[in-house]
Amino acid sequence: xxxxxxxxxxxxxxxxxxxxxxxxxxxxxxxxxxxxxxxxxxxxxxxxxxxxxxxxxxxxxxxxxxxxxxxxxxxxxxxxxxxxxxxxxxxxxxxxxxxxxxxxxxxxxxxxxxxxxxxxxxxxxxxxxxxxxxxxxxxxxxxxxxxxxxxxxxxxxxxxxxxxxxxxxxxxxxxxxxxxxxxxxxxxxxxxxxxxxxxxxxxxxxxxxxxxxxxxxxxxxxxxxxxxxxxxxxxxxxxxxxxxxxxxxxxxxxxxxxxxxxxxxxxxxxxxxxxxxxxxxxxxxxxxxxxxxxxxxxxxxxxxxxxxxxxxxxxxxxxxxxxxxxxxxxxxxxxxxxxxxxxxxxxxxxxxxxxxxxxxxxxxxxxxxxxxxxxxxxxxxxxxxxxxxxxxxxxxxxxxxxxxxxxxxxxxxxxxxxxxxxxxxxxxx
Amino acid sequence: xxxxxxxxxxxxxxxxxxxxxxxxxxxxxxxxxxxxxxxxxxxxxxxxxxxxxxxxxxxxxxxxxxxxxxxxxxxxxxxxxxxxxxxxxxxxxxxxxxxxxxxxxxxxxxxxxxxxxxxxxxxxxxxxxxxxxxxxxxxxxxxxxxxxxxxxxxxxxxxxxxxxxxxxxxxxxxxxxxxxxxxxxxxxxxxxxxxxxxxxxxxxxxxxxxxxxxxxxxxxxxxxxxxxxxxxxxxxxxxxxxxxxxxxxxxxxxxxxxxxxxxxxxxxxxxxxxxxxxxxxxxxxxxxxxxxxxxx
Numbered sequence: 001x002x003x004x005x006x007x008x009x010x011x012x013x014x015x016x017x018x019x020x021x022x023x024x025x026x027x028x029x030x031x032x033x034x035x036x037x038x039x040x041x042x043x044x045x046x047x048x049x050x051x052x053x054x055x056x057x058x059x060x061x062x063x064x065x066x067x068x069x070x071x072x073x074x075x076x077x078x079x080x081x082x083x084x085x086x087x088x089x090x091x092x093x094x095x096x097x098x099x100x101x102x103x104x105x106x107x108x109x110x111x112x113x114x115x116x117x118x119x120x121x122x123x124x125x126x127x128x129x130x131x132x133x134x135x136x137x138x139x140x141x142x143x144x145x146x147x148x149x150x151x152x153x154x155x156x157x158x159x160x161x162x163x164x165x166x167x168x169x170x171x172x173x174x175x176x177x178x179x180x181x182x183x184x185x186x187x188x189x190x191x192x193x194x195x196x197x198x199x200x201x202x203x204x205x206x207x208x209x210x211x212x213x214x215x216x217x218x219x220x221x222x223x224x225x226x227x228x229x230x231x232x233x234x235x236x237x238x239x240x241x242x243x244x245x246x247x248x249x250x251x252x253x254x255x256x257x258x259x260x261x262x263x264x265x266x267x268x269x270x271x272x273x274x275x276x277x278x279x280x281x282x283x284x285x286x287x288x289x290x291x292x293x294x295x296x297x298x299x300x301x302x303x304x305x306x307x308x309x310x311x312x313x314x315x316x317x318x319x320x321x322x323x324x325x326x327x328x329x330x331x332x333x334x335x336x337x338x339x340x341x342x343x344x345x346x347x348x349x350x351x352x353x354x355x356x357x358x359x360x361x362x363x364x365x366x367x368x369x370x371x372x373x374x375x376x377x378x379x380x381x382x383x384x385x386x387x388x389x390x391x392x393x394x395x396x397x398x399x400x401x402x403x404x405x406x407x408x409x410x411x412x413x414x415x416x417x418x419x420x421x422x423x424x425x426x427x428x429x
Numbered sequence: 430x431x432x433x434x435x436x437x438x439x440x441x442x443x444x445x446x447x448x449x450x451x452x453x454x455x456x457x458x459x460x461x462x463x464x465x466x467x468x469x470x471x472x473x474x475x476x477x478x479x480x481x482x483x484x485x486x487x488x489x490x491x492x493x494x495x496x497x498x499x500x501x502x503x504x505x506x507x508x509x510x511x512x513x514x515x516x517x518x519x520x521x522x523x524x525x526x527x528x529x530x531x532x533x534x535x536x537x538x539x540x541x542x543x544x545x546x547x548x549x550x551x552x553x554x555x556x557x558x559x560x561x562x563x564x565x566x567x568x569x570x571x572x573x574x575x576x577x578x579x580x581x582x583x584x585x586x587x588x589x590x591x592x593x594x595x596x597x598x599x600x601x602x603x604x605x606x607x608x609x610x611x612x613x614x615x616x617x618x619x620x621x622x623x624x625x626x627x628x629x630x631x632x633x634x635x636x637x638x639x640x641x642x643x644x645x646x647x648x649x650x651x652x653x654x655x656x657x658x659x660x661x662x663x664x665x666x667x668x669x670x671x672x673x674x675x676x677x678x679x680x681x682x683x684x685x686x687x688x689x690x691x692x693x694x695x696x697x698x699x700x701x702x703x704x705x706x707x708x709x710x711x712x713x714x715x716x717x718x719x720x721x722x723x724x725x
Contacts, residue, residue: 005661168656209576230576231583231654242656357656367658371645378638 006046021046049163062156069149080142085124085134085390092392092400098411100401100419102426107131109425110391110399117418119389128395135389141380148377151370158366167360171241173212174249174266174353181239181358190237191217195225197352199246210246212354228356238360245355248277248294250304250347257342262286268353269294287311288341294350302350304330308338387414431571434509437502438527438569442561444499445534449554451492452547458488460618489547496538496550499557503531514571517585520578525588526564529707530557532596536635540600540628546620549628552603583650591643595703597636598675602700604629605693626688629696637675644668667706674699 004027010020024046028037044051094101110133114121119135126132173179173194181190196213215225216236224236233242249266256262262283269277269292277294291307306328313321328336330347337344361367390402401422403415506527510518518524537553540546578584608625619625647665648658659665678695681687687695 207576208573209579229579231580233653233656240656242654244655359656364652371648375638375642375645378641382634382638 003040003045003048005048011047011050055160058156058160062153065149065153069146069153073146076142076145080140083122083134083136085122086126086130086132087390087392087402089392089400091390092402094400098403098415100415102399102401102419102422103397105393105399105422105426107133107393110393110422113418113421113425114389114391117421119387130395131393133391133393135387135391137387138384139386141384142386144377144380144384146377147373148381151373151375151377154366154373155370158363158370160363161366162361162363165362167358169358170244171356171358172268172270172353173356174251174268175351177266177353178217188218188237190239192241192356192358193217194354197246197354199352207246210243210354212243212356214241214354214356216241240359240361242357242359243354244357246352247355248302249351249353250292250294251349251351252281252290252292252306253346253348254283254290255344255346256286259344262343266351266353267292270353270355283308283343286341286343288343290345301331304347304350306330306336306345308341308343389418430509430513434506434513435569437506437509438561438564441499441502441506441527441530442558442565444495444502445530445554445558445561448492448495448499448550449558451488451495452550452554455488455492456548456551456618463618492547492550493538493541496534496541496554500531500534500538503527503534507531516574516578516581517588519584519588519592520574521567521572523564523567523569525592525707526560526567528588528592529595530560530564532592532594533557533560533599534596536593536596536600536632537603540632544620544624544628546624546628548607548619549600549603552606553599556599556603577654580650580654583646583653587643587646587650590639590646594636594639594643595707597632597639598700598703601629601632601636601696602703604632605696605700608693609690609697622689626692629693630682633675633678633696633699637672637679640668640672640675644672663709664706667702667709671699671702671706674702 004024006017006020006024010017021041024041025034025037028040032040040046044053048054092099092101111121111123114133114135117135117137119137120139122134122136124132124134169181171179171181171192173192175194175197178191178193181192193215194212195215197211199207199210201207209229211227211229213225213227214234215222216234217223218237224234226234228234228241228243230243233240235241247269249268251266252263253261254263262285263281267279267281267290269279271278273293276296279292280289281292282289287310289309289311291309293305293307294302295305296302308325308327309322310325311320312323315321325338325340328338328345330336330345332347332349335344335346385406388404390404392400399422401419403411403418405411405414507518507524510524510527514520519528533553534557537549537557540549574584604625607619608622608629611619611622611625613622647668651660651665652658674695678687678692678699681695682692
């Protein structure tokens with residue numbers, strides 16, 4: 001059994017939170033019991049990524065990675081930079097692993113072969129005339145692990161920046177309608193307008209694509225317009241607008257007994273009830289609401305069931321007590337009259353609303369940087385590992401060779417190839 | 430093109446089946462030969478199906494040839510399918526199963542060529558064959574891409590990279606299984622434990638960066654498509670768990686010097702996680718429900 005997390009909208013208001021928690025109770029109470037669900041809720045088990053203990057764990061992880069990395073770095077740097085070229089004789093003992101001995105290879109040939117194989121060569125001469133050549137290939141790549149770890153830390157920091165300073169919200173915009181992105185009064189307020197929405201479908205009824213002709217306005221001026229689709233968002237004004245979903249939005253005109261319009265617009269049916277799209281709209285100027293349920297027929301036509309209601313009280317558990325009135329069933333172009341309420345309701349048609357995700361993410365640059373560091377670090381670490389070769393040539397022409405590399409190098413093949421070249425160089429003399 | 434893709438696929442399945450048959454017979458023959466030689470009091474020389482040519486016809490070599498043939502057929506199948514659909518052959522469970530099998534065969538062929546050990550094929554080829562047989566049970570119909578997948582570049586790169594990662598993990602799993610089966614005495618005619626340990630490690634070293642890239646590209650794609658890098662859907666979570674297991678394996682090996690049975694067991698766990706990542710969304714749904722099996 002998985003523990004379902006509370007959706008983002010649950011944190012918009014106390015009532016949304018209570019409603020979402022009610023769903024969790026309905027789901028888990030029969031299995032776990034109400035007490036356990038309450039305890040889990042108090043432990044933030046339904047909102048793990050917003051919990052204090054998760055943030056604390058993340059902080060400990062970041063500190064741990066940073067401290068371990070800082071602890072290792074000086075040792076790694078010494079290992080990379082402090083090189084002893086003139087190793088003692090026992091170091092070259094050919095009975096030890098990854099060692100070889102031969103004779104009669106001129107030192108110039110050894111140097112040339114090492115360079116040809118991509119080694120950076122250093123040399124030293126002993127007091128007895130023994131000559132040492134040291135080859136290092138990809139000397140600094142060991143430090144790439146710092147990139148990997150820095151990438152992990154950057155990634156966690158980016159997540160924290162996004163969580164604390166970022167903003168993400170769903171915008172439900174019926175066709176032809178506008179919506180503000182930030183709260184009214186925000187300087188540089190952005191406003192989006194759904195100019196056109198298209199959702200061509202497959203034969204199965206599933207949408208083959210869905211697009212919104214979206215315009216973005218700031219201070220009354222259009223600053224961007226683009227037809228966005230799932231894989232092609234619009235970025236403007238610090239926000240990115242992603243096409244996320246869509247649904248039906250019946251266009252209603254509600255009038256009072258004198259024919260004065262009280263509501264004239266589309267109502268997005270963002271919820272579902274009994275497997276059908278469902279939504280609620282309040283009637284402006286009246287203490288009434290309308291519940292809307294869309295029933296679609298197989299031929300694509302639909303009937304909207306409209307149930308007027310009035311909230312007359314509150315149950316002990318906080319849920320509203322509603323007084324329901326006579327329901328109306330309207331097809332496109334029809335008008336119904338709720339005589340007991342003095343209202344007429346006209347269904348002009350069933351449009352579509354578009355669901356956009358508006359996102360402002362100050363951590364995005366850090367996320368890309370983290371991804372880059374992570375990939376670069378891992379790639380360099382595993383695909384460009386360090387190889388080192390020590391050679392020791394005594395004045396009487398004996399050559400000792402030692403190979404050192406990480407375990408994932410195919411030593412037999414690479415060292416063997418180097419030895420073949422040295423043997424060939426010996427024969428050439 | 431669709432028909433050509435189907436014919437190539439069937440030819441690929443037959444080739445893998447025949448290759449596996451060759452390997453099994455060659456392995457059994459080599460074992461029998463070795464037992465007889467041992468009974469006769471002659472040293473066994475440690476031959477495996479990779480080097481034993483005392484059985485007359487070298488079925489192991491034919492098996493390898495058939496592996497290459499299977500790779501060619503499956504490559505052709507995927508190419509024909511790409512031409513027929515107009516996008517990378519990774520859009521549903523049928524296509525991904527063939528691609529996964531292709532990755533397993535390709536990585537097996539690479540390691541066999543590098544280490545001259547056909548014993549790996551005794552485990553790697555059944556994995557590929559099982560994936561192909563599974564693909565045969567899935568409808569091969571070509572359906573238009575759902576909106577979320579309509580990003581040909583990221584679809585192709587993201588899944589192709591995953592195929593390489595999964596293929597290498599199959600080889601690592603094969604080596605780990607052989608390592609555990611072989612035992613200390615090595616009487617089962619399998620490669621040395623050191624070599625199997627080496628192969629599994631190198632396979633993970635190749636596969637791990639590819640898995641990392643798969644996850645990163647997936648996050649990039651999710652950000653473009655849905656406006657969120659990570660949604661903790663079953664496939665994402667499973668891929669992260671897989672990454673952590675293989676990351677732990679590499680860390681344990683490099684930092685703690687893990688070798689032998691502990692490391693091999695971790696690889697079994699890693700491959701179980703890989704398979705869960707591959708199949709998980711069939712059972713748990715989520716954002717990666719593109720298998721094409723939901724409408725059945």
